[in-house]
Amino acid sequence: MLLRLSSLFVLASASMAIQAASPADTGPLPMPRSGGGWEARQAPGFYRFRLGAFRITALSDGTAPRDVSKIMSNPSAVRESYAAANLALPIEISVNCYLIDTGERRLLVDTGAGELFGPLTGQVVANLRAAGYEPGDIDDVLLTHIHGDHSGGLSIGGQRVFPNATVYVDQRDPALWLSAAAEAKASPGARNTFRQSHQTVDPYVAAGRLKTFDGATQLFPGIRAVPLYGHTPGMSGYFIESEGQRLLLWGDIIHASEVQFRAPGITIDYDVDRAGATATRLRILAEASRRGYLVGGAHLTFPGIGRVRAEKTGFSWVPEPYSVTLGK
Template sequence: MIDASGLFGCSWPRNNATTSKERKIMCSTHKQFTVTLGCAVTVLTAGMLMVTPTALGQMSQINNPDWSLRSPAIHWPTGHTPADADLFAHNELLIHSACSSVWPYLVDAQTWPDWYPNSHNVKLLNSSDGKLHQDTRFSWDTFGVHIESRVHEFVPSSRIGWFGDGTGMSAYHTFLLLPTPEGCRVVTEEVVTGSGAIEFRKTDPGAMHRGHDLWLSSLQKALSRSTSDATKPLSPKSQAPGFYRAMLGSFEVTALSDGTAPRHVDKILSKPDIAVSEYAADHEMEPVDLSINAYLINTGAHLVLIDTGAGELFGATSGLLVTNLEAAGYRPEQIDTILLTHIHADHSGGLSIGGLREFPKATVYVDERDLEFFVTRKDDSNESEARITSIKQSRATVGPYLESKQISAIKQNGEIVPGITSRSQPGHTPGHTAFLVQSEGHGLLVWGDIIHSSEVQFEHPEVTVQYDVDAGQAAQTRSQQLQLVSDKGLLVGSEHISFPGLGHVRKAGSGYQWVPIPYSATVTELDPK
């Protein structure tokens, strides 16, 4: 029995005689009136409201703000109308390009992953030219679900709609392109039915809307880049895919570049005079590009990603991790384990894009002290603006995994998966953690943010960075770790030393020196002891 009393401002007793096709809801009033819900009309008369199945479907969307915005110009196939929806989304965006320019991006589905981060592994099954057409069948992964799709409506530069079937759900997604004097108004709507859609609506009702907002904004950016490129001479604007692969015993290690973060080091390091002097001696100009590195460990039994880069948080020079992961031959949905050295935008920011999990099947391991400090803590109005921003970013990127119960607390100095153990090294953040990777007598220590500036902090370990939560403890931990790895000759993976950030540390006078591994054009042993 559906209790809809709150919808109509009246109350009624439950009636066990109602059927699934007809719900009789008794109301105290005796006046006759009509309530219109979209295209379904129900009549209250003599204290009785007849609710049709269509009206019930619409009631499921009563709190969905997209429902009132649905376009009457959309063509819906039978069984997949908004009235049938268990989950519905409406999004639209005015793009300052002709609809004929927008259209190629929608029908060239194989290139969606190049500009839309919520699409992966797109495969066209019956297209001779690699584009979508009437009745084209294609498969792809989105929202962490594998979808089998078929184009149902195809009007060039105007309309395209496709069916999509996934586990426990059936969908129809449509794009409508409307020319305007300013460009093209792109309207996209989707209807999803089934138990999977109902569960999706319960756990995160706004996820599909956010995903489609990201789709439209990414489409706009792609068109903007294309227009800009067309008016400039051809010249390289980025590096080749950033990954470096080697072996560690029987484990495969792939260093992945997320890009760089330009920083004025004299503004973020605790001793700016030393910073200026050291960088000048190395002939480097500010702002300095600090590498953002992550490390993928294929143990054979697990695919483990240590840190996730900055995602969409640091702008155009970063957020390249998934692109480089795919260039290295892997997909985000293959990752089963993510280890966070700590929660900061450039380490945990790549977990989610637009509020959507980038690694839908991964369990995320993080020290519970960081989780409490950056995500689950109570809001404090006395916090600095920078700390408040960091907390908001952390909740947006780590939060979706917490909601889906994919977060697991790190057991310090314990094994996480066979061959990988944690090492507590607090200071930079309360739960800052290193990970020791070992296979067949070979070892690699991925140490997070022990070093931000290789030019300064090896020779001057006492120099701290403004991002340290406890600067004194961070400096002490750095000195301990530098002595440890130099004494033992332990190979290091460092997230902010120039890519790939792999090398050794040796003692040099009162300080230390970084010794990068020699580049190899083939996949060789990282730690040839």
Template sequence: MATFPLSTRPALLVAALACAALGAPPMVAQAAPVVQQQTQVPGFYRMALGEFEVTALYDGYVNLDTQLLKGASAEDIQSLLARMFVESGGGVQTAVNAYLINTGSQLVLVDTGAAQCFGPTLGGILGNIRAAGYEPAQIDSVLLTHLHPDHACGLLDEAGRPAFAAAQVHVPQVEADYWLSEAVAAQAPEGRRSMFAMARAAVAPYVAEGRLQVYGEAGPRIAGVSPVATPGHTPGHSAYRFSSGAHSLLVWGDIVHSHAVQFARPAVAIEFDVDREQAIATRRQVFADVARERLWVAGAHLPFPGIGHVRAEGEGYAWVPVEYAPLRAAP
């Protein structure tokens, strides 16, 4: 119990009696307001897939202009965004995710984020790998869904050195033939040539060290992993199916850029698609397959952690995100 010097007690008594007479509570010293915390939690989320451990990694976000979406009117797009309470005034905040899968015998990373290629709101993959309890040097294999900069630039650290000192980097043959070809780059529209240059720069140290593995139909030969050709967004765009026992997860890369629009309207494409019609056909097929099989899916541009299921709904589909849960073995 607090005590006060005798000399102060009369003054305190007078103040208390005055407050009581006026019907006011006694005066209490007010603490200074608590300073708000301006940092978010580390960007990782973990789940079990059979005997595998899957860790979603947040690289950051980019604001995408809604005018990049093609195949629906501006009014329809705004209506679909509003239906999902998605703000679009300064562009739609769009996540960039990667996925780290511990198979028990290998540590496999699917995509690497944008690193320094697209500004300060991106580049969090390496920090979030460490926050999740791993070190980049522990990763055995990097699988790239495609060679766009927001998936491949993270192969390099801030000093331009290989970020993954022990990893073999796997890229589909068709994808490598397109993005790593100077002849193809020379024929590309001028506005896209920088993307070819960034792709070549990202893999260059791995090529020099003999650690870029270009694979064909046989795939990257990693136990429990099967590549799935999903062309259109880029010529060699590929998803990766991870299977442990009866449990499977399809890490699908850029099948979807706008969850609020493209699940409901699979025919809406994005400006970055190399072959728009093929990308739409692929999206329709993937949606139908994963909804029928009730597969877990993980997407590079779905709201973090980007893991969930796809449900058929009306003439389109709906996204059903994973619920937060403790890490536990699947039944």
């Protein structure tokens, strides 16, 4: 009897322990009793690594929470992919920019959302400064495309954020987003993108600091634009190459990594040309997996640096191992 009572007691304590533990497992992290540096935000978001003789700094502009099942072409497949990964929607999608310091020039690939997307984004300048650079240090801004979360950080309050920079973009994007005729034909919902484009790109046009290129173009030594058309008419990637090491900054090839690596045919409502975006995604995923070069993605979880692996079905993402020594 004594034995039975004590085993019941053990069982009861075990179940109480489990019950007591579960709310803490799912609830917010406990606050430190005092101090401890705990604040409402992350530490500055930058991550440095070497690429040959170049220094690359991934800069976080913040995150954009999105229920991607509501803005993608196959909602049930999207929901299933996130559920299978035990991830809840909406999910916070990273907005990443990349600084390339060649030793000769400092180039910024994309600028984040500036003041367009609310307080969770628009962090790129703070993170640039935390990484030891000033906006005035930027010689060139390379836009993968004109969309609020890539070109929005160019200007704040109508003023150029990067006063010494020339902005480069494939001519097909300003031909659409800065065109009064195209804006007049656009649906009311799409007009917002036209307004935002004028708001943030026009100050550089007025200053004579917008330069366009046409397709594949060697812009600077070690820096080459490559057409990735579809998501927007002029979306471009930038191949960064130094001492035989290669990095492709591919803009919006992937918005939802839990879905689009495995099923590249799933598109997002922001694609101007869904079929074109899919064809480009398939082509570049196949090439990146075959050639094994590094990739940086604007919406892959920060710092968004890694490689693509071919799978039996589709592809997968292999994040670059974290390095405290900035790599080789």
